[in-house]
Amino acid sequence: MxxxxxxxxxxxxGLRALHELQKGTNDIKITLVDQNDYHFEATDIHEVAAGIQTSERITYPIKDVVKTACTTFVQGRVEKIDSENQLVHLKDQEAIAYDYLIVALGYESESFGIPGVEEFSLKMVDIPTSEKVYQHLTEQMEAYKETKDENCLKIVVCGAGFTGIELLGSLHEGKKKLAEIAGVEPEKIQLYCVEAVTxxxxxxxxxLGSYGIDHLKKWGVNFLVGKPIKEIKQDTVVYLDNQETNELNELKAKTIIWTTGVSGSHVVGDSGFAAKRGRVMVQPDLTDADHHNVYIIGDCxxxxxKESNRPYPTTAxxxxKxxxxxxxxxxxxxxxxxxxEFTFKSLGSVASIGNSHAFGEVGKMEVKGYPASVIKKMIMDRSLFETGGVKEVLAKGRFDFYR
Ligand code: NAD
Known part of the structure; x- marks a missing residue:
């Protein structure tokens, strides 16, 4: 059987694993489970949040990559994995039995238990949350027209990691459209970034890091660095202003976006796997230490x-791989x-700052400016190819290299 x-x-x-398994195997049955019926390019969601890209442009239907002869797609929400009985429990649907399991449930926003994050800041982790950020921004611009409250024009990005920096670049590009809604000059929209470390x-x-930050500063982004955020209140970011005196300060803004890092899916820990911030330290072959038929991959x-003696950072x-x-x-x-055994040699990483600027490393080479943005688009097209194949690259790839 x-x-x-x-x-x-x-x-x-998950989709890369699916491609591998769908290639030339007659003796397996595959079931792919996802809560959505579409795949989204997680590295591009900041563009949707800033309103410079539509969500259609960074998504495609899962059915496009499912070979129905061997694979069944189930749209459902995974609640728990019962690894002893080899069952996956879904919300309001029948459990699915497996012989082999690949857990690739991705990431969630990490609040680090900071008060008010859940209630008073906006997450940006998937398509609905990114669309919500843009909707919120447009509402604030509309509100400005009525109230002339300058805080409606202020946007705070919490955390200057990869996500925060790429978001700030896109928000800068999105300012023109937002300013039109508010009926102001784009310069009136103020971007802030509050970051814990220096x-x-x-x-x-x-x-290289300074190159990216300085570029954003030149575009008018206000950075508050070495200022850990301690609390989010309604329209207010509370941060530690002076580490010696413990003095707190506040930054008022009607839009507060939380991008201080991610953890793996909570389902993994809830299911009894030894997870720390939703990530399981897997065996060298990527299986769980206690279950040789369970692979845990991606952000979970x-x-x-072995070179740095630290876990690899999570990247697309x-x-x-x-x-x-x-x-x-x-x-x-x-x-x-x-x-x-899994081995990995990073090809480097490139952070975009808007559509035609970027900076990063490719192999051992540092790249920046417009050429880096071309490389970034090639990296994005390659990722798209690896999950979606030629069809999706032709439909949704980035070919706007020419200025
Ligand atoms: P991150 O952990 O890389 O960065 C989070 C930033 O928030 C850090 O600079 C941290 O110091 C700061 N921070 C944390 N707590 C804070 C607090 N209380 N107050 C103020 N600042 C605080 O997280 P990320 O940017 O969400 O990225 C998550 C992962 O995804 C990373 O591994 C990243 O490299 C990866 N990623 C890669 C790409 C890409 O390759 N293009 C894009 C986005 C994300």
């Missing part, structure tokens, strides 16, 4: 980088062959 492989999550890791973007050299997974690039590897290892297990 053919074995049943269940993949949870149709993000970068050494920003530690994945890059100090010089932590894999040790590593998620894609993990997906491919998990798929290959399951195929090996089905043939009675041993699984292989």
């Amino acid at each position: 053919s074995k049943h492989v269940v993949i949870l999550g149709a993000g970068y890791a 050494r920003l973007l530690p994945m890059f050299s100090e010089k 997974s932590a894999v040790m980088d 690039q590593i998620s894609l 993990m997906g491919e590897h998990a798929g290959k290892n399951i195929k090996a297990q089905l043939k009675g062959e041993p699984t292989k």
Whole structure:
């Protein structure tokens, strides 16, 4: 009887695993589960939040990549994994039994228990939350027309990580459209970023990180660095202004967007896997330590980088590689062959600051400015190709290289 492989999550890791498993295997049945009927490019959601891209442009239907001869797609919300009985429990649907399981449930916004984050700030983690950010922004611009309250024109991004920086770049580009709604000049819309540490973007050299920050500063973004956020109140960010005296200060704004980091899906910890911030330290072959038929990949997974002796950072690039590897290892297990150790060599990472500027590293080379933005688009097209194939690249790829 053919074995049943269940993949949870149709993000970068899950879809890449699906492709691998759908390639030349007759003796398996695959079920792919996702709460949405579409895949979204998680690296591009800041553009939707800033209103410079529509969500249609960064999504495609999951059915486009499902080979119905071997794969069934189930739209449903995973609530719990019962790894002892090899069952996946879904909300209001029948449980699914598996022989092999790939857990690729992605990430969630991390509040670090800071009071008021859930109530008074906007998350930006998926399509609905990103669309909500843009809707909120347009509402504030409309409100300004009525009230002339300057706080309606203030936007605070909390955290200057990769996500915060890319969001600020897109918000700068989105200012023109927002200003038109408010009936003001774009310069009247003020962008702020409050960041806890002083050494920003530690994945890059100090010089390269400063290039990105200085670029945003030139565009008028106000940075408050070395100012950990302690609380979010209604229309207010409360931050530690002086670490010696413990003096707090407040920044008022009608739009507060929370981008201080992510954790893996809560489902993983809730299901009894040994997760820390939703990430499980997996075996070198990407399986769970206690279950050799359960692969945990993508943002739910932590894999040790032997060179740095720290887990690899979560990126789309590593998620894609993990997906491919998990798929290959399951195929090996089905043939009675041993699984292989996961190895990863980062090709580098590039952060966009708007549509035609970027900075980052490709291999050992530092890239910045317009050429970096071209590389960034090529990276985005490659990711799209790896999950969606040629069809999605032709439909949704980035080819606006020419100025
Ligand atoms: P992050 O952890 O990289 O950055 C979060 C930032 O928020 C940090 O600078 C941190 O110091 C700051 N912060 C945390 N708590 C704070 C507080 N209380 N007050 C003020 N600042 C605070 O998180 P991210 O930017 O959400 O990215 C998550 C992961 O996804 C990272 O691994 C990142 O590299 C990856 N990512 C990659 C890309 C890409 O490759 N293009 C894009 C986005 C995200």
